Amino acid sequence: MDEISKQPTIERPPVGDVSQYPEQSAEEPIVIANEFADVVIRKVETRNGMRLDIWSPRRGSRILLDAVALDCLTFQEPELISELLERRPAP
Amino acid sequence: MNTKPESQSLAAWVEETREGIDSGRFPARAFNDQAVYDLEQERLFSKTWCFLAHESEIPHPGDYVTRYIGNNNLIVARDEHGEIYANLNMCRHRGNVMCKAEMGNASHFRCSYHGWTYKNSGELVGVPYMKEGYEGRLKRKDWGLVRVRVDSYEGLVFGCLDPEAPPLDEYLGGFQFYLDLYLKHGLGGVEVHGPPDHWIADTDWKICTENFAGDGYHTPVAHQWGFHLGYFPSSGSTHSQGWAVSIPGKGHGIGLGHGPNFPPFGGFPDDLVAEMKQSLSPEQVEVFSRTRTAVGSVFPNLSFLMQPFSLEPGEIGVRFVTMRLYHPVGPGRMEMYSWCLVPKNASQEYKKEAYRAYTLAFGQAGTFEQDDFENWTKVTQAAGMTMVRDVDFPYIMGMDSAPDPEFPGPGHAVVPYVNDTNFRNLWSRWADYLAGEA
Numbered sequence: 001m002d003e004i005s006k007q008p009t010i011e012r013p014p015v016g017d018v019s020q021y022p023e024q025s026a027e028e029p030i031v032i033a034n035e036f037a038d039v040v041i042r043k044v045e046t047r048n049g050m051r052l053d054i055w056s057p058r059r060g061s062r063i064l065l066d067a068v069a070l071d072c073l074t075f076q077e078p079e080l081i082s083e084l085l086e087r088r089p090a091p
Numbered sequence: 092m093n094t095k096p097e098s099q100s101l102a103a104w105v106e107e108t109r110e111g112i113d114s115g116r117f118p119a120r121a122f123n124d125q126a127v128y129d130l131e132q133e134r135l136f137s138k139t140w141c142f143l144a145h146e147s148e149i150p151h152p153g154d155y156v157t158r159y160i161g162n163n164n165l166i167v168a169r170d171e172h173g174e175i176y177a178n179l180n181m182c183r184h185r186g187n188v189m190c191k192a193e194m195g196n197a198s199h200f201r202c203s204y205h206g207w208t209y210k211n212s213g214e215l216v217g218v219p220y221m222k223e224g225y226e227g228r229l230k231r232k233d234w235g236l237v238r239v240r241v242d243s244y245e246g247l248v249f250g251c252l253d254p255e256a257p258p259l260d261e262y263l264g265g266f267q268f269y270l271d272l273y274l275k276h277g278l279g280g281v282e283v284h285g286p287p288d289h290w291i292a293d294t295d296w297k298i299c300t301e302n303f304a305g306d307g308y309h310t311p312v313a314h315q316w317g318f319h320l321g322y323f324p325s326s327g328s329t330h331s332q333g334w335a336v337s338i339p340g341k342g343h344g345i346g347l348g349h350g351p352n353f354p355p356f357g358g359f360p361d362d363l364v365a366e367m368k369q370s371l372s373p374e375q376v377e378v379f380s381r382t383r384t385a386v387g388s389v390f391p392n393l394s395f396l397m398q399p400f401s402l403e404p405g406e407i408g409v410r411f412v413t414m415r416l417y418h419p420v421g422p423g424r425m426e427m428y429s430w431c432l433v434p435k436n437a438s439q440e441y442k443k444e445a446y447r448a449y450t451l452a453f454g455q456a457g458t459f460e461q462d463d464f465e466n467w468t469k470v471t472q473a474a475g476m477t478m479v480r481d482v483d484f485p486y487i488m489g490m491d492s493a494p495d496p497e498f499p500g501p502g503h504a505v506v507p508y509v510n511d512t513n514f515r516n517l518w519s520r521w522a523d524y525l526a527g528e529a
Binding site: 034035036037073078081082083085086 | 152171172190191192196197198199200201208210214216217218223391
């Protein structure tokens with residue numbers, strides 16, 4: 001791995017320092033947390049389908065993953081996540 | 092607590108202690124002294140294999156617990172590929188504690204100071220402002236967490252700080268035969284029933300190791316209420332019966348108490364007994380079937396106890412296993428870790444009953460535990476008194492006992508169960524380490 005070439009892509013993602021939760025939603029959001037981080041996860045209905053919304057309240061960052069993105073995560077090696085964590089620590 | 096003596100006199104004291112053990116004497120001072128404590132940290136806990144965790148405490152990728160060897164805090168984690176690693180719980184950047192929680196699940200550990208991030212196996216992966224700050228000078232492979240050697244036996248994970256120490260198998264030296272009596276309860280082995288109880292006690296760790304290396308002598312007195320009220324199925328008149336077995340030169344020892352009327356495998360469900368007869372060797376079955384109480388210590392500070400305890404006075408009761416670790420935190424002061432082990436293949440009902448019997452007798456609020464710590468804390472206090480500085484205790488029971496030629500297991504087995512042979516072996520090994528000759 002080239003230690004020098006890694007560049008942060010953007011300073012701040014375009015979505016997400018405030019996450020709007022539907023007030024009438026029957027489904028409770030799922031919280032995944034350990035001593036290092038915490039995220040709030042929710043299934044989001046779009047007009048024509050659905051996505052998984054992962055929100056990091058501490059950072060204010062958020063990602064919306066569709067089935068194809070989630071499916072491709074299922075066959076990645078754990079090292080992929082380690083590589084992602086080599087980037088700068090915050091958006 | 093005594094004052095710290097000159098180092099020369101400490102070396103002389105260790106030598107005198109070694110000579111005294113051979114004639115059945117051991118000094119009280121060993122149980123509460125700053126210099127002895129410091130020497131143990133330097134020469135004993137830095138060399139021995141020390142218990143870290145049971146594999147069932149970290150069954151899934153990312154599971155971790157934090158534990159100690161001597162005064163070193165370690166992260167014991169199962170990595171994303173299922174391998175178990177132990178690393179010093181300290182960020183390599185500026186030394187902050189990595190894992191502040193005692194247990195958890197994480198794919199990566201991230202330091203709360205400057206954000207250095209490590210895989211759960213200990214390799215450094217994330218360094219904030221790597222390019223801007225370090226300008227290519229920092230090689231991540233050189234700055235992983237400090238790794239500790241690990242090895243395991245039947246689910247028990249041990250760590251050793253000494254890269255030159257012999258392997259765990261050799262260190263256990265045949266004591267595995269007796270560990271199986273606690274660990275091979277059925278074909279699935281055992282698992283922990285929840286996290287350990289743990290608490291600080293003003294007691295020297297060695298008193299506990301000695302007691303659990305087979306002190307059947309204290310039971311009818313310290314725990315007499317259990318005999319009198321019928322909660323513990325033994326009798327004062329027969330309690331001395333059984334074997335005391337030690338592994339010479341290794342320090343490990345076990346007491347195997349017999350009860351003349353106690354049925355073989357009593358206190359276990361029948362289906363589990365059938366499995367145990369397969370998981371244990373015929374020699375182990377012979378030893379086990381005559382044993383009511385098995386109380387043993389792996390040198391230096393890990394112990395096990397298997398015994399029945401009854402909720403109904405006069406009944407055989409339920410057999411349970413407790414595993415305990417005595418973590419020294421100062422002269423005459425320790426942190427006790429106490430687990431209940433249950434057979435993996437047993438019914439939920441039996442697991443619950445065994446845990447109930449364990450909590451009634453052991454753990455912080457356990458009745459037998461309170462009896463013991465009341466005595467052990469007083470022993471520790473006494474050992475710190477100035478006048479006790481040169482006082483020895485007698486360890487002369489069984490001085491002339493010949494080994495039992497009929498005994499089917501490894502090691503040095505003597506009768507009766509009430510015996511000091513295991514303790515002389517324990518102190519002899521302890522003194523070898525303190526003398527730097529282990």
